[in-house]
Amino acid sequence: MPQLSRDMTIAQARRALADSFRLAGLDSPDLDARLLTGHALALDHTGLMRESSRSLGETEAHALSALAARRLNREPVARILGHKEFWGLLLRLNEATLVPRPETETVVEAALAAIDSINQGLDGPRTRALRIADLGTGSGALLVALLHELPNALGIGTDVSREALAAARDNADRLGLLPRAKFMVSDFGAALTGRFDLVVSNPPYIASGDMAALPPEVRLDPSRALDGGADGLDCYRTIAGQAPRLLKPDGHLVVELGIGQEPAVATLFRAAGLTPSPARPDLSGIPRALHVHVATMTP
Ligand SMILES: C[S@@+](CC[C@H](N)C(=O)[O-])C[C@H]1O[C@@H](n2cnc3c(N)ncnc32)[C@H](O)[C@@H]1O
Known part of the structure; x- marks a missing residue:
């Protein structure tokens, strides 16, 4: 499980997620980390870039950890987000x-x-x-x-x-x-x-x-x-x-x-x-x- 804390920046949290997904052998660790971080923080791709150096709040760190745990439990990202692009x-x-x-x-x-x-x-x-x-x-x-x-x-x-x-x-x-x-x-x-x-x-x-x-x-x-x-x-x-x-x-x-x-x-x-x-x-x-x-x- 990635260790996320509220003094981490968004970019660091995203990297920690991607590293843990890679370690678990998931197919697309960087993409999954980006999509889940965006979902937890209600930020789109541009928002994630813009706010990458701000620190996570405590609630955000908890929310992101919970989503990461679901993904590490092999729940597909689309099921976690509730939608998929086709x-x-x-x-x-x-x-x-x-x-x-x-x-x-x-x-x-x-x-x-x-x-x-x-x-x-x-x-x-x-x-x-x-x-x-x-x-x-x-x-x-x-x-x-x-x-x-x-x-x-x-x-x-x-x-x-x-x-x-x-x-x-x-x-x-x-x-x-x-x-x-x-x-x-x-x-x-x-x-x-x-x-x-x-x-x-x-x-x-x-x-x-x-x-x-x-x-x-x-x-x-x-x-x-x-x-x-x-x-x-x-x-x-x-x-x-x-x-x-x-x-x-x-x-x-x-x-x-x-x-x-x-x-x-x-x-x-x-x-x-x-x-x-x-x-x-x-x-x-x-x-x-x-x-x-x-x-x-x-x-
Ligand atoms: C492989 S999924 C495809 C879903 C969607 N068309 C797609 O491509 O993402 C097959 C779908 O067929 C439905 N299905 C299974 N048996 C069926 C049947 N006898 N008559 C109609 N639909 C059926 C399932 O409920 C499921 O939604």
Whole structure:
């Protein structure tokens, strides 16, 4: 535990936190120390720099020590702060929501690339009045990112968790997107009516037998956001079964993949009559976002 006292400056306290996080083997000790110090002192990045040489007050030292103890107990920073940035948008979290991951932004990139590929004459494809569904929306991450980029699109987010849907609705509201967003309880797309130009999903995809070995930070995510059944593919089976009914004739679907899942998931969608493209890699080069489209009808 870092020893913080009220005669330490903010810069010294931040360094002490970072050193203790490094010693504990945490992945991003400097960033975590900055975010937690800012949170405890209610200072943004600029405020932390400006006030770096002032001494900590006693209450501040206690507050910061308590946050450091939680992080050393492997609670993720996003859970401690109660929010996480995704696609440059701040999303509030609750106990029922997964902490959105940076690699999930690959799904947004792949979905936008699919929309951009639609040849719609003079109008840019991103300004079309698209219909979007996000199956297993959690905090609403994918849906709000897409509605943010597609100004005339309407979207529906589904989830089995009412608490997660409440967080998603709140996020859409704070970002000014609620007039174009709806949220509903549904087994992925089961309760949806009508057809969609774009369906996205980051479903639970960890094999049940691998759940116990997840890092402590990940185990704090709700298990129903992670557990994909015996082989990790149960949710893809459900989504592949629903997709032909959900997609318009020229519709697109993008799903996030777990490591090594591309061949099996592509096979599931092919068996449903859809055509997968090679998966888009994330920043670590891992095939992460599988784009599937409705096969062109042969005469
Ligand atoms: C991996 S999380 C993804 C959350 C969010 N889309 C994201 O990318 O951060 C999977 C989500 O699917 C939801 N979920 C699990 N089973 C579901 C089902 N049968 N129908 C709908 N949603 C489900 C979970 O509650 C969770 O919010």
